[in-house]
Every structure is written in C-alpha cells, then in structure tokens.
Amino acid sequence: xxxxxxRAARRWPVLALDLRNRLLRLPGLTQVRWSRYGPxxxxxxxxxxxxxxxxxxxxxxxxxxxxxxxxQHIKAAPATKTSSVFEDPVISKFTNMLMKxxxxxxxRSLMTQTLEAVKRKQFEKYRAASAEERATIERNxxxxxxxxxxxxxxxxxxxxxxxxxxFYQVPVPLADRRRRFLAMKWMITExxxxxxxxxxxxxxxxxELLEAFHNQGPVxxxxxxxxxxxxxxxxxxxxxxx
Amino acid sequence: xxxxxxxxxxxxxxxxxxRTRQLDPGRILHTGSRAPQSVAAHLDDxxxxxxxxxxxxxxxxxxxxxxxxxxxxxxxxxxxxxxxLFPQSLPPRFSMQVKxxxxxxxxxxxxxxxxxxxxxNTDFAHPAVRYVLYGEKGTGKTLSLCHVIHFxxxxxxxxxxxxxxxxxxxxxxxxxxxxxxxxxxxxxAEASAWLKNFKTTNERFLSQIKVQGQYVWNKRESTERGxxxxxxxxxxxxxxxxxTDAVGVVLKELKGQSRAGGFRLLVAVDGVxxxxxxxxxxxxxxxxxxxxxxxxxxxxxxxxRNDWHGGAIALTLSQTGSLFKPRKxxxxxxxxxxxxxxxxxxxxxxLVSNYSPKEFESCVQYYLESSWLQHEKAHTxxxxxxxxxxxxxxxxxxxxxxxxx
Numbered sequence: 001x002x003x004x005x006x007r008a009a010r011r012w013p014v015l016a017l018d019l020r021n022r023l024l025r026l027p028g029l030t031q032v033r034w035s036r037y038g039p040x041x042x043x044x045x046x047x048x049x050x051x052x053x054x055x056x057x058x059x060x061x062x063x064x065x066x067x068x069x070x071x072q073h074i075k076a077a078p079a080t081k082t083s084s085v086f087e088d089p090v091i092s093k094f095t096n097m098l099m100k101x102x103x104x105x106x107x108r109s110l111m112t113q114t115l116e117a118v119k120r121k122q123f124e125k126y127r128a129a130s131a132e133e134r135a136t137i138e139r140n141x142x143x144x145x146x147x148x149x150x151x152x153x154x155x156x157x158x159x160x161x162x163x164x165x166x167f168y169q170v171p172v173p174l175a176d177r178r179r180r181f182l183a184m185k186w187m188i189t190e191x192x193x194x195x196x197x198x199x200x201x202x203x204x205x206x207x208e209l210l211e212a213f214h215n216q217g218p219v220x221x222x223x224x225x226x227x228x229x230x231x232x233x234x235x236x237x238x239x240x241x242x
Numbered sequence: 243x244x245x246x247x248x249x250x251x252x253x254x255x256x257x258x259x260x261r262t263r264q265l266d267p268g269r270i271l272h273t274g275s276r277a278p279q280s281v282a283a284h285l286d287d288x289x290x291x292x293x294x295x296x297x298x299x300x301x302x303x304x305x306x307x308x309x310x311x312x313x314x315x316x317x318x319x320x321x322x323x324x325x326x327l328f329p330q331s332l333p334p335r336f337s338m339q340v341k342x343x344x345x346x347x348x349x350x351x352x353x354x355x356x357x358x359x360x361x362x363n364t365d366f367a368h369p370a371v372r373y374v375l376y377g378e379k380g381t382g383k384t385l386s387l388c389h390v391i392h393f394x395x396x397x398x399x400x401x402x403x404x405x406x407x408x409x410x411x412x413x414x415x416x417x418x419x420x421x422x423x424x425x426x427x428x429x430x431a432e433a434s435a436w437l438k439n440f441k442t443t444n445e446r447f448l449s450q451i452k453v454q455g456q457y458v459w460n461k462r463e464s465t466e467r468g469x470x471x472x473x474x475x476x477x478x479x480x481x482x483x484x485x486t487d488a489v490g491v492v493l494k495e496l497k498g499q500s501r502a503g504g505f506r507l508l509v510a511v512d513g514v515x516x517x518x519x520x521x522x523x524x525x526x527x528x529x530x531x532x533x534x535x536x537x538x539x540x541x542x543x544x545x546x547r548n549d550w551h552g553g554a555i556a557l558t559l560s561q562t563g564s565l566f567k568p569r570k571x572x573x574x575x576x577x578x579x580x581x582x583x584x585x586x587x588x589x590x591x592x593l594v595s596n597y598s599p600k601e602f603e604s605c606v607q608y609y610l611e612s613s614w615l616q617h618e619k620a621h622t623x624x625x626x627x628x629x630x631x632x633x634x635x636x637x638x639x640x641x642x643x644x645x646x647x
Contacts, residue, residue: 085619085628086647112646119616119646123342139644140616 037075044077045069080104090146090180097184110201115141117206133142138213148212152183152219156230161239171230184218187212194218298607299564300350305358305393308350314604316347319392327395329442330435331405333384336643343612349601353377354386354595358393361554366506369548372555372586374404374514377594378572380638383558384512386594390556391510399506399553400447402496402545404436406562407516410538414523417531421460422487426537427525433485433538437478440492447505448472454498457491459484471495490541497545501551507553509545517543518582519568543585557586597635605637609644617647 045051058066080092091111099107118141126137138144157174160167174182187208195204211217258571263431274351276388300315302308324332324346332340340346346621358374366369391401404410410432420426441448451471459481465473471492478488500507511517517539523531533539546555559577561567571577597605606626609615619625629647 085622085624086617115646119344120338127344139613140618142617 016234019108020096026079035075038073041075044074046077046081046083048083049087088142090149091142093180094145094149094184094188097188110205113202114205114209115145117146117202121206121210129220144213145209148209149180149183149187151215151225152187152212153179154223154226155179156227157182158226158230158233159240161236163239168236169229169233170236171233172240183219183223186222190218266466267482298348298604298611305389305396306362306531308355308393310355312350313352313355314598316349316604316608317393319346319348321346323392323395325442326445327391327401327403327443328388328405330441331403331439332388336385336639339641343614347608348385348389349382349390349605349608350389351382351386351594351601353382354389356592357386357390359554361390361394361508364554366371366503366552368511368598369551370507370553370555372546372548372557372589373592374557374559374574374586375592375594376559376574376577376590378596378636379562379569380508380636381594381596382637383560383594386547387510387512387556387558390558391508394506395443397506399508400496400500401443402440402493402509403443403509404511404542405439406560406563407511407513408560408565410536410542411516411519411521411523411533412563412565417523417525418483420537421483422490423537426535426540427523427531428483428486429536429538430482430485433489434479434482436489436538437475437485437492440470441475441479448475451495451499453491455491455493455495457487459487465491486537489538493541493545497550500550503552505552509555509556511542511546511555512558513563514546514557514586515559515561515564515577515579515582516568517546518579518585519564522565546586557589587588597637597640599635600631601618602635602640605640606644615644615647620647621646 026143053062055063063076081087081093095104095107095111098110119139122137122139122141122144126134126139154174156171157178158169159172161170187205191201191204192209195201208217208219212219282353282552298314298316300312300317302312303315303320305317319327321340321344332346333605336346340449353375357375357426360371360373376385377383379630389401389482403450410429414432416429416431418428418430420428449470449472451470451476453465453471454467456467459477460483463477463481463484465477474488474491474495478485478492492602499505517533519533521531521533521536523536524532534543546557548555559574559578561569567577574586574589575583575624578586604627606615610621615621617625629640629643633643
C-alpha cells in the first residue's frame with residue numbers, strides 16, 4: 001500500500017499538475033514509478049475522431065486548445081496505445097497484468113485465445129438452446145469480459161493500520177482503480193494457481209470469466225469473503241481517519 | 243485419295259489443337275463462361291437474388307454447377323458428406339469452425355473453378371494430368387483442394403486423399419523395417435490411420451474392385467486373386483504390421499485398374515513437397531532416414547507419376563508443415579527442390595492468392611450474417627477497413643482475426 005501522503009496527493013486532482021509533481025519530488029518521498037518527461041509534457045491525443053472534425057465545426061475553446069497544443073511539448077505515444085477501433089483499455093490493462101517477463105506477444109495471444117474460447121463456448125450453448133433461451137445467451141466476448149470483471153470488483157476493502165504496535169485490518173472504501181485492479185489480480189491469480197498443469201491458460205481463463213459473468217465461481221467467492229471480513233471488522237472502522 | 247489424306251490430317255490437327263486448348267490456362271476465362279450449364283442452374287440461383295446489399299451465400303450445393311457467377315459466394319457441404327469425405331482430414335481451424343457454426347461453408351474461388359473446369363474436360367484416355375495448387379501461407383490451397391474433392395465425390399470418382407503428407411515424414415513413432423523390402427521402413431500407425439479414412443471415404447468401391455494379384459501377408463494370411471479390395475484394407479486395419487504393405491497394394495491395384503475404366507481415380511495429396519524433402523525421423527542407431535526409405539512415401543511417389551490414365555492428380559504445396567524450408571518460400575521450385583520438381587514436371591501450376599475485394603467483402607458478410615463478428619465496431623466501415631489492413635486480405639489471417647473479435 002502506498003504511503004498515505006502520496007495517496008493523499010494523488011487524490012487531489014484539483015491541484016495544479018505541477019504542484020502535485022513538486023510534492024511528489026520532495027526529499028523523503030521516493031517515486032517508485034516516474035517518467036523521464038518533465039511536468040510540462042502533455043499527453044498525446046490518440047483519438048482519430050478528434051482530428052477528423054472539420055475546422056468550421058470547432059468551438060472557440062477547441063480552436064484555442066488546438067493552437068495551444070502546437071506550442072506545447074507532447075509525450076510520445078506508447079507503443080501499446082493505438083487508434084484502432086477495436087482497442088479496449090481494460091483488455092490492454094488485463095493483457096499487461098497477464099504478461100510475464102515482458103513477453104507481450106505471448107500475453108496478447110493468450111488474451112485473444114481466451115476471447116475466442118469464450119466466444120466458441122457461448123456459440124455452442126446458443127446452438128444447443130431453445131428459442132426463448134437464445135435471447136438470454138450473450139455471445140459477445142467483450143461484454144462478457146467487462147461484466148465478469150465488474151462482478152468481481154469488491155465494494156469495500158481492508159487496509160492494515162498500525163495502532164498501539166499492532167496492525168489492524170480496517171474496512172475502507174476503495175477507489176475505482178483499486179477495485180478494478182483487485183478484480184483483475186484475483187482473476188489472474190486464480191487462473192494461474194488453481195489449474196492443472198496440463199490445462200492451458202485460455203481454457204481456464206475462459207471458464208472463470210464465464211462463471212464470474214454468471215456471478216458464480218471462485219473469484220466471486222473471494223470478493224464475498226472480502227466483504228464478510230470487512231463486515232466482521234466493522235468495529236474497527238473508526239481507526240480510519242480519511 | 244489425296245482429299246481423304248488431307249481430311250484426316252486436318253481432323254488430326256484440329257483434334258490436337260482442341261486438346262491443347264483444354265489445358266491452356268489462358269483460355270479458361272473464355273471457355274469458363276461458355277461452360278455447359280443446365281437450365282435449372284440458371285433459374286435456380288442468381289448471384290444477386292437478395293437485392294442490392296452484399297450477398298455471401300449461394301444455394302447451389304452441387305460443385306459441378308459452380309461457375310463464374312458463384313465466384314466469391316459461400317456454398318455449404320452437408321455435414322454427412324463432410325463426415326464421409328473428410329474424416330479427420332480438414333485443416334484444424336476449419337474443423338473448429340465447422341463444429342462451432344454447425345455447417346461447413348466453402349467459398350467458391352477462381353483457382354478451384356479453374357481446376358474444376360480442367361477436371362470436367364479431362365480426357366481419360368490420356369495420362370493423368372498433375373495440377374499443383376501453390377501460393378503463400380493461408381491463401382486457401384487446402385480448402386480449394388477440398389472443394390475439388392467434393393466435386394469429384396459427387397461425380398462418383400474414387401478419392402485417394404492424403405490430408406497432409408508432412409505427417410508421414412515427421413514425429414512418427416514405431417518405425418519398423420518393412421517385411422516386403424528390407425531396405426525400407428514401415429509406419430504402421432500412419433498407414434492404419436490412412437486406411438481407416440480411405441475406407442470411410444470409398445466404402446462402395448471396396449466391394450466392387452477386385453484384386454488382380456495374389457498377396458501373401460504372413461505365414462497364415464494371404465489374399466487371392468479376385469477377392470474384393472475391401473479385404474486388403476481389412477487386413478491392413480487388423481494387422482498393424484502389414485498396414486504399410488496393404489497401403490502399397492491398394493495404391494498398386496488402383497493404379498493398375500484405373501485404365502480399365504471401371505472407375506475414375508482422383509489422387510489428392512496435400513503438402514506434396516514432403517515427399518521430396520528431408521525427414522526428421524531416425525532409426526534406432528540414430529542414423530537419419532531419407533524420404534525414399536519410407537515405404538509409404540515410396541509408394542505415393544509412384545502414384546503421383548503420370549504413367550497411368552483414367553483420372554487426375556491434384557496436389558498442394560505447403561510450407562506450413564514442411565521441414566527445413568524458409569517461411570517465405572511458396573513457389574514450386576523452392577518447396578519441391580530440384581528432385582521433386584523434376585519428378586513432377588510437367589504439371590499445371592495454379593496460383594492461389596489472397597482475397598480479391600469482392601471475396602473479402604463476401605467473407606466479412608458471411609461472418610456478420612452468422613454473427614461470428616461480435617464486436618460492435620466490426621459492423622462499421624472503419625472496422626472493415628481495419629480488418630482489411632490487418633489481414634491484407636489473406637484468408638487465414640482474416641479468419642484468425644475475426645475469431646477473437
């Protein structure tokens with residue numbers, strides 16, 4: 001867990017960006033992840049639609065922004081972000097978490113094989129089902145993936161807080177990105193550890209995603225356990241000061 | 243008298259020119275449109291009977307009636323025929339697609355139509371012509387061969403189909419020294435598998451064709467002259483040790499009897515460059531096995547020679563399963579090597595290339611109609627343009643791309 005000071009700094013997006021960065025560069029606060037770009041570098045605009053708008057349709061503010069960006073430094077776009085219509089940031093993040101040792105090629109092929117496996121399983125079910133059931137069967141692997149991860153996100157989490165020489169597990173509301181991270185982490189850990197050595201990752205992952213989509217399976221169970229622990233430690237909630 | 247000689251000479255010249263015209267690929271485009279078609283085919287399915295929007299299917303199930311108007315359209319093979327004609331011999335991704343969709347749909351494409359035209363006009367009194375389908379990886383050589391096999395099966399030909407010759411020269415376990423010839427090696431597993439598939443495909447011919455020689459398998463078993471070919475196949479299936487010899491006998495008999503005219507023979511070999519390549523097999527003393535030391539390969543090489551008549555030979559070159567060939571190689575000279583090219587020369591080369599814009603559109607339409615493309619952006623123009631860019635209209639790549647979209 002990040003130190004509360006750094007987390008607190010992250011939670012103030014209203015502060016100017018350079019102020020935040022200067023706070024993070026104080027002595028005593030070592031940045032674990034930092035970039036070679038200075039604070040004046042802006043993020044690149046990847047969206048094709050943004051550039052396709054004809055000049056006549058732009059508002060005054062947009063025209064001003066366009067002119068301003070011509071004078072600013074822009075960071076290079078990362079190799080993984082494309083202007084493809086099929087790009088999905090959640091899938092990209094999941095692929096990165098699946099990756100081991102920088103082998104993005106393997107991680108991406110596992111991801112595509114998983115989506116294909118999910119699709120094929122759903123098509124089999126669809127063909128075997130009757131006309132009424134067909135309307136309920138979802139065949140889009142992306143919808144299933146997103147819904148499954150959403151179902152796995154915990155609402156409340158536990159944080160170890162030091163009081164009187166002991167660490168207490170205190171229930172705490174989680175930020176959106178922490179919830180998404182936990183859902184993906186649990187899914188990947190479950191699929192890596194609890195599978196037979198002869199079963200391939202896409203097979204196991206597709207099975208777990210389908211179960212999570214239907215609110216069943218070990219990852220959902222883990223989420224419920226987290227909720228129960230938080231409920232059990234309800235009395236410690238006043239240890240939280242933020 | 244002189245008039246008679248002149249007339250016979252003239253008729254001989256015209257007959258020669260008409261024969262060459264059959265095999266001249268330049269003429270195919272003209273003769274294709276004038277190919278005889280029944281009136282029913284014209285009334286049955288017009289290519290644009292669904293209106294102005296792009297159509298991807300045709301209801302014409304008989305490959306004999308496929309013509310230029312069906313180019314780019316998908317026709318489906320009944321699953322029963324798929325089970326009979328292609329028992330475990332379809333490419334793995336295509337058989338997954340058949341299982342998922344519940345139907346086997348092949349696209350009618352130019353190379354297959356060309357080959358069908360040649361087959362329809364074969365002269366069975368002439369030696370068997372060799373047609374070689376070649377092209378880059380994933381362009382559809384194997385499925386074009388399947389289309390041709392379906393056509394020949396519908397015309398009641400005897401199909402001798404080797405789904406992948408590369409499987410005979412690599413990863414074979416249980417090599418035995420051949421009983422027939424000490425210098426050669428037997429492959430009981432591969433031979434039995436092939437015999438099983440051969441039996442499933444050509445069930446009815448096995449009782450009709452009678453063996454013309456006497457074959458002694460071992461001390462207790464032998465097949466007499468005049469027994470049906472089915473007995474030889476059964477012998478190979480029950481006794482694994484004589485499976486390779488049974489395959490050799492079957493090939494020899496079929497080659498010898500095809501000229502009699504009782505049946506027409508189609509020899510279809512996928513990955514024929516394996517027969518003249520290197521193998522990765524070793525004997526017990528770790529010495530390398532050359533391709534001609536395998537009895538199966540030796541017999542198949544004899545089958546692919548054009549010293550018999552009464553049928554045709556359709557071959558496919560494949561780099562995908564090949565051994566010690568560079569990935570980008572696809573031309574006959576590169577894949578066959580000098581030895582193979584000289585053995586197969588003369589042959590009719592047929593290039594199978596990537597999808598044309600019309601075929602690409604038809605393929606994407608087929609995937610959209612069968613709801614295979616589930617991504618919401620795949621329905622848009624931008625999505626289609628991106629698919630075209632990513633796959634470069636290569637059928638194999640497009641299929642893999644659409645599988646996860």
